[in-house]
Amino acid sequence: MSGAAPRIVLPEGPAVVASFGRAAVLWPEGEIETLPLEAAQARLRASSPPLVCHAPATARRLGLAALAAADVLELWAFVRPAEPVVPTPRGLAETLGLAPPRTLEDAAASLPAIATMLLRLAAAARAAPANRDAPALAALMGAAGWPWAAPLLAALGAPDATGGTSALRVWEALPEWEETARPPPPSSFPVLPAEARARLAALLGEAAEDRPGQSDFASAATEAFAPRDTPGVPRVVLAEAGTGTGKTAAYIAPASLWAERNGAPVWLSTYTRNLQRQIDAECARLWPDEAERRRHVAIRKGRENYLCLLNFEEAVASAGRGAAAMIALGLMARWVRATRHGDLQGGDLPGWIPELLGPSQTLALSDRRGECIHSACAHWRRCFIERGIRAARHATLVVANHALVMVQAAWGAPDAGGLPLRYVFDEGHHLFDAADSVFAAALSGSETAELRRWLRGNEGGRGRARGLRRRAEDLVADHPELARALEAALEAARALPAPGWLARLAEPPRPELAGLAPGEDNPAEAFLRLVRRQVLARRTRDDQGGVIEAEVLPMVEGLPDAARRLERALGRIAAPLERLREGLAARLDDEAESLDSGERQRIESLCRSLARRALDPLAAWRGMLNAVSAGTAEAGRPGERFVDWFEIVQRGGHEADVGMRRHWVDPTVPFVRVVAEPAHGVLITSATLRDTGAETEEGRWQAAEEATGALHLLAPPLRVAVPSPFDYARATRAFVVTDVRRDDPDQVAAAYRSLFLASGGGALGLFTAIARLREVHRRIAPALEAAGIDLLAQHVDAMDTATLVEVFRAEEDACLLGTDALRDGVDVPGRALRLIVFDRLPWPRPTILHRARRARFGGATPSAIDDRIARARLRQAFGRLIRSETDRGCFVLLDSRAPSRILSVLPEGVTVRRVGLAEAVAEVRAFLSAG
Template sequence: MSTPSHIRVALPAAPALVAGMREAAWLSEEGEIERLSLKEAGRRLRRAEACYLVHAGATAARLGVERPTRGFDLLELFAFVRPARFCVPTPRGLAEALSLPMPESLEDAPTGLLRAAHGLLTTLGREAGEDNQAPRIAGAMARGGWIWGPAVLSALGESEEAVMTRAAASGLDVWRRLKEWSEQAPPPPAGDHGIDPSDARRRLAELLGDGAEERPGQADYASAVSAAFAPKMTEGHPNMVLAEAGTGVGKTLGYIAPASLWAERNEAPVWLSTYTRNLQHQIDRELDRLYPEEEEKRQRVVVRKGRENYLCLLNLEEAAAGVQVNGADAVPLGLMARWAGATRDGDMTGGDFPSWLTDLLGPRRTSGLTDRRGECIFTACQHYKKCYIESGIRKARRADLVVANHALVMVQAARGQLDLGGRTTRLVFDEGHHVFDAADSAFSAYLSGLETAELRRWLRGHEGRSRGRARGLKARAEDLLGGGEAAAEALEQVLDAAHALPGDGWMARLAESRPQGAGESFLAALHALVYARAHGRDGPYGLEIEAAEVGEPVLETARALKQKLDRLIQPAERLAALLHGRLDEEADDLDGATRVRIEQVCRSLKHRLVDTVKAWSDMLLALDGETPAAFVDWFAVERIDGRDIDVGMRRHWVDPTLPFAETVAAPSHGLLVTSATLTDGSGDAESEWRSAEARTGAVHLPEGAIRARAPSPFDYPNHTRVFVVNDVRKDDLDLVAAAYRELFKASGGGALGLFTAISRLRGVHRRIAGPLDEAGLTLLGQHVDALNLPTLIEIFRAERDSCLLGTDAVRDGVDVPGESLRLIVFDRVPWPRPTILHKARRKHFGARAYDDALTRLKLKQAFGRLVRQQEDRGVFVLLDPMMPTRLTGAFPEGVEVQRVGLREAVRGTREFLTG
């Protein structure tokens, strides 16, 4: 490990520790390697003054001890030296990211940590001349007690004594060094030139390049979906295409081909929408083929998410100012400043922000710095011209392709902010099987304690407290009133009416039977009724009951709350009208920044207050009469591990694709809804397509949708096996755990275990972690490990022989090509949960056929994770002897579903994957 003479690398003397599943490796300061029990490793970690490790939280959790406060966490050093870059948070992941020798065993891993530390510090010193902000930020972190501070300052050639004389927050002001965006003239309206199928094929060939593998199905798919980009002929009649593309077809490039051509020819953006953030960034990476030059891609491609996903610079500045009081905050804020100076777009969820940073630094100084609460003050903010969100909004107006998600597209469309029918006329919904769920969330209403308390805080601020930037509507809008008494009076009436909403501490007051105000009284009555009627009150999960025959206590409080809510709506509408009037009456006098702020406040009053409160008022009115046929109402108590966290009344559309069709689809000129799993595999092709049309809103459009299907090119009969195990009792967790253990060992890892309940997942993890470790297999667990889900998936993807236990979120979010995923084990048939909402939809959409369709889709989606590229092989196992034959259509044609005992399934898995 030679180091250039001008770089001073001084590794602090400390032991190094790496924890496995059953044992740990310890490297002493003298260089002695030992294998220890986890108990002994935990004892040494508690006694050590400091220790080198990777991911302090996960290490401590595995050892069963508190997280060390003095740990040389290599991830912190990596985040400082390589900001806005990702590494898998394991010893092997660090070694790979730094091009160091890979540790071959547990005993090799601690030495690898020292190599990584030395390499990172050397790199920092070598690049110091090009990075003049690193010394300033490192100095601030060192003054805050950063354990890496002295070593980092030494590598940078900084004097520790000189650094300590600077102001506490000096160096954290990264916002001063960011570039401003600039306004441009409005772009021209979109053109109306369609895309010929042959042109889509040619563009696809260009994207693939010379020598690419021939995929006739991909070219056929690109040709078929180009129909979504034809000119619109009749108002309310968009060109809608439903396209199912089997795994391996290459649908992403297939629709990018016509979409990019349309955007170029018509000088307007196409929005590419996905359900998961993970796929947003997969699409973004695919677009490197279209725009290999980074600068051109920055201009032509924008990734858009909701405001709550982006770093707020004003929040960062105010947090940095607090370092004067709490010096330790300089450490997480320093790492945030390093990232903020290097990030592409300020996206903290799935972009270039390492997901493990939130685990390391805590949510308060990471995700807590986003604009999560609707407190943006827009042009009144001194960082407005540097704001990541505002910059992204403006880039999207001029981009060719905007990569968004279903939730954002639907909310923006509902608020009239997608400009449907203007420049944004074409939409692509990838992961189209989730359109129903996304619409269900976007168009629902929830009158609950958390929601109402949040609205009160947005209106009235923190009411005497000085926490954060929640200054309330008066502080944000008072200077926009223009001196008019009517507007000032309306504002005061809004704030006064907000007293009826629950305030801070509402849940504690409910528990003590002393509610305050109309809102809390209603919630208290609901809470009592739910606990009187619901089943499973002693269990860990949430409770729900139908909103029927609710009784006088609930009705009386509902009437009182409705009256108060109506008093909130009226002055809010009047205030918005008066503010909007200023835009017309003072058109010649208002400067641009003030106009923007007035427009933003008016929009916020409408969407965040008036529309929301009107929906709540309608829900309360229905308690005195009848719920409209299009909706389902019910009462719920939300719980986590048996602890109440929220209570309220929910309203969902029975068919949420109805508002989706009216609000999103019909105003567009063309939309493509595509997925590998649009149809459910019932065996009746026409019935399958009708079901897909019902779940995507096509049935509500005058001309329906064009249907297209491109089958998978993979040889599933020869590359996969499906076993239904018929001799494991699914209600005996010991037997279920034994099955997982033996199947995982048979595959040699690369195994994903899926569960329908978190409690079952945890129970199996507890039973098999040790035996798998003895077999040399690492077991990861969602809701078990002190790692967030994106980090778990990254580790699983990188560690070829690891195993992962997870829930539906893993099934939907994992994309692991190659041998890292070669076995999927499902604990039971994933029937829909028997909720009140599902009961109503089951009646509406077709009883048992509806249940079967949803279940087949889940099985189909899970199976689709197994084979992601031509040479992949995989085994799918269902530990449920009650699996009906009618559900086997979820699996590809030609794949035999073998009903066998566990012994045969284990042997078959081993022979197939190792043969």
């Protein structure tokens, strides 16, 4: 590092913070002005690039398509990589220990102070090993026009530094993992209730508040860690833990004890990335030292969540493609050096980074297309994914998600080194939905085109797609029969949709555009073309959520023949791929003495990939096509396992996909078979596991068992319900507004505006449709901003959901609009969330699939399942409101049609009052003001 004295200098432009309708500008001379947007735009055009916080959001609020600026968030990403921060002036100031701004003018004045503090931190840490290449990297980014380069080089004491792309080769500094022996088989010693209570007390510490329900939960959970007595009959506990119970710590206590005692990890599974992060943070109570926690806690997600070092290297190799790409790669290089897991989504990459740098420079660096070449990759021993897989084998607790757990179990958990014996499923009410997604099959244009791309690589001349030939050619080079099988499969894959397939479906067949000879028609495109025709011909109503559906039977003319032809074409792909897989597997035996470990692992990985990515989907698709050609497609009738249908998916008013879908009527059947029954113990928990609106206690638990698959177990589960410790009658008020027409956008928007103003912010607006959310946002944003209330919105702001929630949580008087992702699993304690407004009762969509499930689970009253789903969603939404003993809040439903049988699901003591909007506004204002 250069020995020059560090200096603190800032970019020359003004500091700007924009709101809807106005902007505060701190000019370099020290003058602060608050200007209307048009005046601010004119003045800024004539100035140097401004100093801002979150340039994309600032540009939107200024009414500009883009804004060249010095963004303090980019400076943060360079100086404090892999460290979270709320991407607002207030969030930055509080994290850095500065006085948080209270007004728009304060926010503008805070930006130079924030930048100065960050540059001082850079100067103080310039001798740290992680900053060895920082000057060269900053210089490289400066050559691409990055405005923070000169200030950083001055702070680092290297004002004359130069940089080349070698500064981006950060993978060379990453440590390599080492292979270790697989652990011995685990023991089966139990965890006693008293031991779980003692571990919980130690985990929480002496200063923790007394929560009897939390200790009761930990005690009951030990049943899931008792020895299994009968094969295929796990110890299962269904445990509902009311909000505020502290269930995460309560199940970590017995889980960690069992893992330590028996020498095997317990897998803690969630539905959302956000809760994975919360569980990891909760584990810090047990292992406060970061290095120790890394040994005990492993985070597992699908491969598509992690940065691929080979993709990053290839991006660096083409770094000359533009200044923006160079700057993005520089900031990503800083993160790669600092990250704990290499997790791009929900990990330590700030959620606002993809919006600032662009998804193609961030999220697209993962292995989203299954192109991993495993041990043939030069980065294999540094790979974040491989490191995580090995860490999970020796961890105490593995924090995963429902989808990964089910996929691993379905495949015999080759990555995990064997199936886990003990699971905890948090957010257990989502097991049904997770299983529905994992165990379904989609024979669609996008899925089949993706298989063609996976097999044949990129055929359009652009992109980094690596086809099967590139991944396998050296493994088959000395085996002519395998090479022939590979070539036969790649040639047969021409029957799958060719690039540009979607645009061709609405046109007569044009063989030359699909790479075929004159007179030929692509079998997949021919089938999809007829599917599309049938869906459009049978359309009877507006599409539901962007999807147009049609039943398979009866079929339009030619569709059975097209299905038969496509099935045969898929068979011609599957047969050589199966020969290739069997031949490669045979090499493991035939050449056992000569294969090195790297080549052996590559062959094993390729065999798994062939099955996962090609052979299994092909088998599922052929089964579906046989049902179409034979006229035996299922509709979920009594005795049928599946529901088949055709659909067109629309996005932004345009067709995005066409195809056929097959779902289990009850997806918990395969979940129990592949996940629960092989396990020794399973704890399934949630704050909303039961249907508390059911008439009897047995009816409440029946809903829980249907949603989790427990009704399919050979032995009944232990049922546990721990009530919430909160006094909802004192802390909450609930209203149904009776005089707002829910189908009138003006009236709905006026209701949101009035209620948000009455609460002074701190409001969460929930919607059952994205279009209505956007319409309300457009109408109310100016009025809220004029009142000094920031309005955030999912599907409007480009930030990911977790970042939006972080901003909402930090900005105490902000408001947030969202859909179902915010209805469930969001934890915002305190005054930051004091009002929830729901636009209408969240009934399930009337789809073909739901119709079959109504018949299966509704009993004598099929609509009972609709009530159950609506009650569960309403209960989840209400559960966002009170997160601590001191919280107070109001819940408002803008749906006068909401029946009382659904509203009965709210906590005991909560009385729902039906009032007009004016009275609801007055009541909200009075109740929250009194609090």
